[in-house]
Amino acid sequence: MKVAGSAVTVEVRPGDNLAIHAALAIAMPGDVIVVDGKGDMTCALLGEIMATQAKVSGIAGIVIDAAVRDSHELANGDYPIFSAGLNPCGPTKSVAGRVNHPISAGGAAVNPGDLVVGDADGVVVIPRADVPRIVELAQKKLDAETARIAEIHQGGLRRGGLDKDLRAVGMLAEGEAL
Structure with missing residues (x-):
């Protein structure tokens, strides 16, 4: 599992994935959606359906500092998703979040457009100006x-x-x- 692309950043409130749906609607092919889910493990913020939508849209992958669900399907599929954990419970879709603003995910600062690179060893974020x-x-x-x-x-x-x-x-x- 490998991913590389330009960051589309998302900040959500714990337990709500409405802003992730907004990011899925605007992300371009090759982008990587990076979600500041506050490390929340109380419910999953995405699963097989959203991963399928992202894959078919050409989004390169998803990095999410929160839980996901449908672990069997995600782990056995070919779409790169990097998450902080698992939980079968689903989210709400009723709390405002932010898309394409600076965030922190897993302790790393991420700005829209930064280069996100990940593989089985983990994920790194490279500020756009430092890429060359x-x-x-x-x-x-x-x-x-x-x-x-x-x-x-x-x-x-x-x-x-x-x-x-x-x-x-x-x-x-x-x-x-x-």
């Missing part, structure tokens, strides 16, 4: 890791600079080696 720099740094990291894996397959089982790093933290004395 972060993409460049990420590519360097990926290149270095790819090279290291190739080195390991060719017999280079010891990480370069290990003895130096161990000395720096006091695990080896000067002149000692593993």
Whole structure:
């Protein structure tokens, strides 16, 4: 499960998903809906029906700091949803929220248009202005890791600079080696 796209932000009151429906109506293909659900686990704010609507609309995925339901269908489907938990109880649709305003989800600040990237390891939010720099740094990291894996397959089982790093933290004395 992977997702990447521009953030459409949503803030809801605990237990109500009306603003998520508004976001589903305005999000463009490739967007990622990010919901500040206040970490509420008392009821699910979306499930299979809303996920299906988002998928068919071309929305890249949903990140929600709250509970979802229909876990079997969501977990076994191919649509990326990242949630804080599960609850079978449904929400109300009667409390105003906000769409495309700055939010906080899972402790991360998210602004409309920020880049949202997620996979099985978690979700990161990259401020729009930082995207070119972060993409460049990420590519360097990926290149270095790819090279290291190739080195390991060719017999280079010891990480370069290990003895130096161990000395720096006091695990080896000067002149000692593993």
